[in-house]
Amino acid sequence: MSHPELANRFVEDGERAQWHDRSLWYVRAKRDRAAHAIPEWERLRELAAAIKANVRANLADYLERFEAEARKHGAVVHWAEDAAAHNQIVWEILRSRSVTRVVKSKSMLTEECGLNPFLEQRGLEVVDTDLGERIVQLRDEPPSHIVLPAIHLRKEEVGELFERELGTEPGLSDPARLTEAAREHLREKFLAAQAGITGVNFAVAETGGIVVCTNEGNADLGTALPPLHIACMGIEKIVPRAADLAVFTRLLARSATGQPITAYTSHMHGPRAGGELHIVIVDNGRTGMMARESYRQSLGCIRCGACLNTCPVYRRSGGYSYEAVIPGPIGSTLGPGRDPARHASLPYACTLCGSCADVCPVKIDLDRQLFHWRSDLVTSGLSSPRKRRASRLASLIMRHPRLYRAVAKLARVVAARAPGATSAVLSGWTVSRDLPEIPQRSFREQLEDLGDE
Amino acid sequence: MSDRAGILARLRAVAVEATPLPELAGDWTTSTDPAAWFGDVLASVGGDCRAVADHRALAAGVEQLCRKLAATRVVSEVDGVAGALGAGEGGGSVAPSEVQLAIVRGEWAVAENAAVWVSDAMVTERATLFLSEHVALVVDRERLLSNMHEAYERIDVAACRFGAFISGPSKTADIEQALVIGAHGPRSLTVFLVG
Numbered sequence: 001m002s003h004p005e006l007a008n009r010f011v012e013d014g015e016r017a018q019w020h021d022r023s024l025w026y027v028r029a030k031r032d033r034a035a036h037a038i039p040e041w042e043r044l045r046e047l048a049a050a051i052k053a054n055v056r057a058n059l060a061d062y063l064e065r066f067e068a069e070a071r072k073h074g075a076v077v078h079w080a081e082d083a084a085a086h087n088q089i090v091w092e093i094l095r096s097r098s099v100t101r102v103v104k105s106k107s108m109l110t111e112e113c114g115l116n117p118f119l120e121q122r123g124l125e126v127v128d129t130d131l132g133e134r135i136v137q138l139r140d141e142p143p144s145h146i147v148l149p150a151i152h153l154r155k156e157e158v159g160e161l162f163e164r165e166l167g168t169e170p171g172l173s174d175p176a177r178l179t180e181a182a183r184e185h186l187r188e189k190f191l192a193a194q195a196g197i198t199g200v201n202f203a204v205a206e207t208g209g210i211v212v213c214t215n216e217g218n219a220d221l222g223t224a225l226p227p228l229h230i231a232c233m234g235i236e237k238i239v240p241r242a243a244d245l246a247v248f249t250r251l252l253a254r255s256a257t258g259q260p261i262t263a264y265t266s267h268m269h270g271p272r273a274g275g276e277l278h279i280v281i282v283d284n285g286r287t288g289m290m291a292r293e294s295y296r297q298s299l300g301c302i303r304c305g306a307c308l309n310t311c312p313v314y315r316r317s318g319g320y321s322y323e324a325v326i327p328g329p330i331g332s333t334l335g336p337g338r339d340p341a342r343h344a345s346l347p348y349a350c351t352l353c354g355s356c357a358d359v360c361p362v363k364i365d366l367d368r369q370l371f372h373w374r375s376d377l378v379t380s381g382l383s384s385p386r387k388r389r390a391s392r393l394a395s396l397i398m399r400h401p402r403l404y405r406a407v408a409k410l411a412r413v414v415a416a417r418a419p420g421a422t423s424a425v426l427s428g429w430t431v432s433r434d435l436p437e438i439p440q441r442s443f444r445e446q447l448e449d450l451g452d453e
Numbered sequence: 454m455s456d457r458a459g460i461l462a463r464l465r466a467v468a469v470e471a472t473p474l475p476e477l478a479g480d481w482t483t484s485t486d487p488a489a490w491f492g493d494v495l496a497s498v499g500g501d502c503r504a505v506a507d508h509r510a511l512a513a514g515v516e517q518l519c520r521k522l523a524a525t526r527v528v529s530e531v532d533g534v535a536g537a538l539g540a541g542e543g544g545g546s547v548a549p550s551e552v553q554l555a556i557v558r559g560e561w562a563v564a565e566n567a568a569v570w571v572s573d574a575m576v577t578e579r580a581t582l583f584l585s586e587h588v589a590l591v592v593d594r595e596r597l598l599s600n601m602h603e604a605y606e607r608i609d610v611a612a613c614r615f616g617a618f619i620s621g622p623s624k625t626a627d628i629e630q631a632l633v634i635g636a637h638g639p640r641s642l643t644v645f646l647v648g
């Protein structure tokens with residue numbers, strides 16, 4: 001289904017849609033306060049963008065360096081061309097060690113690869129341990145946001161879910177008590193797990209170390225208890241130097257939730273004593289993205305979610321309306337990069353306001369990419385016929401000043417005599433808002449009047 | 454072609470404009486009173502900072518904390534603190550999942566984000582840091598820095614298998630954005646600044 005169709009469903013429950021909008025704006029406001037508290041914020045963003053540009057230009061070298069250093073520390077490094085190869089590698093590691101119980105901390109990559117269902121089909125118990133992720137996992141849903149997976153749910157819904165799944169008392173909706181129930185439930189899972197799977201926030205080329213950031217401490221519990229740790233990373237997670245981490249750790253949590261840093265920023269160099277560390281490096285379409293110059297920058301994404309929180313379309317349409325692993329502005333450029341036909345409506349889920357690019361800590365040109373996608377989709381015949389007709393008509397009018405003036409005049413006359421008519425033409429846009437009043441005289445006419453005076 | 458060779462070949466086949474790795478040296482924000490800054494930020498992330506003059510004051514502070522938390526199963530990895538309390542030495546006698554309060558030395562503290570660097574070298578069992586109900590970190594005041602750039606300049610992150618910046622207790626806001634302290638890990642985090 002297209003984004004407008006799915007968004008329509010989301011806004012049917014007007015009260016929920018407004019609540020969703022407000023919740024995310026609250027996070028956005030926290031991000032603003034945190035960013036403004038740092039005088040060198042813009043300098044940090046520039047540095048982050050420059051480091052990521054350098055990484056793109058030298059990625060093959062950095063990956064080889066990372067691999068060599070990681071091996072020196074005793075990690076086993078695997079390479080996976082695509083999602084299927086990634087899942088197979090993880091499964092082989094687990095199977096050969098007879099692992100049946102796995103705890104996982106948040107990783108958008110394993111979400112992208114569909115690792116959970118793959119392992120579950122093979123009889124493993126895979127428990128997502130980030131609270132939000134656990135909530136959506138128990139509901140058999142994907143995350144609706146990359147940092148706040150259950151942002152679309154009310155506390156009462158979580159209460160009902162926990163009553164059903166964890167046996168909490170009926171009617172419980174206090175976030176503190178619900179969190180406590182989840183803590184107890186997950187503590188058991190941690191203590192019983194035979195392996196921990198995590199994502200990777202940053203992989204340091206010069207030291208061969210990986211960095212994982214969480215607030216709950218779930219990645220640390222998941223890797224400190226079981227003897228086997230599998231860390232899955234996309235090829236783009238590389239930073240060249242340990243010192244670069246200063247730039248990224250200063251930006252990440254402030255951009256994501258307005259915190260000065262995540263509660264836990266853990267650096268791992270090799271396995272813990274007596275344990276095993278496997279690092280799976282995954283391509284799954286990323287080298288293809290690298291080859292497309294207009295979209296290359298999106299490989300720099302550090303998955304902070306700031307562009308989602310600020311996006312007027314995401315806030316009002318919800319994560320599921322994108323039907324993509326990653327929603328929001330960054331998802332709208334990554335989606336068509338992966339499968340243009342399937343995600344053709346996403347670059348249009350954008351007002352081109354540019355707020356995403358303004359908040360992005362690595363300065364990805366998101367709005368420009370989404371604009372660029374539209375022309376690519378038109379050229380390749382993938383945009384909807386209605387949009388193509390409308391664009392052709394607009395282009396015709398814009399290119400002929402006389403025609404433009406005539407049409408504008410007609411619109412003003414119609415708007416004055418029959419206010420409903422313009423709304424009918426604009427259909428969807430005026431369902432929940434009115435057009436601003438259209439002045440009776442055009443700018444040009446008003447200017448001429450002034451000239452006469 | 455192996456997956457590895459394929460990935461590297463595809464990357465090398467793309468000509469990406471070369472850009473230099475930027476210099477990180479900069480005029481980063483510092484403070485003349487980092488201890489006050491650290492304390493304020495730590496409070497804002499749900500932690501508690503106690504300044505103590507010396508090791509004797511530290512022992513008294515820890516004792517007070519134990520009373521406040523009604524903690525009897527205490528593990529200390531800080532010299533001179535455990536003995537005074539009769540607590541388990543070096544984490545030996547109490548299983549990590551049973552620990553009520555763990556006292557661990559932090560090597561560096563960063564004021565801008567209240568993060569304390571703790572590494573494998575400071576704990577017998579890594580899990581202690583995350584399984585204990587409460588954690589207290591002990592840092593020398595002279596090891597208090599202003600910002601993360603200073604921290605990464607001084608810390609050799611590759612020297613230990615595990616090292617973490619810990620900023621406040623474990624927390625979540627995954628249910629309706631309501632902040633809840635004590636998600637999976639410690640429910641409180643106290644930092645003793647010594648000196």
Ligand code: SF4
Nearest residue numbers: 301302304305307360
């Ligand atoms: S594109 Fe930028 S703002 Fe959006 S999630 Fe990635 S890093 Fe954050």
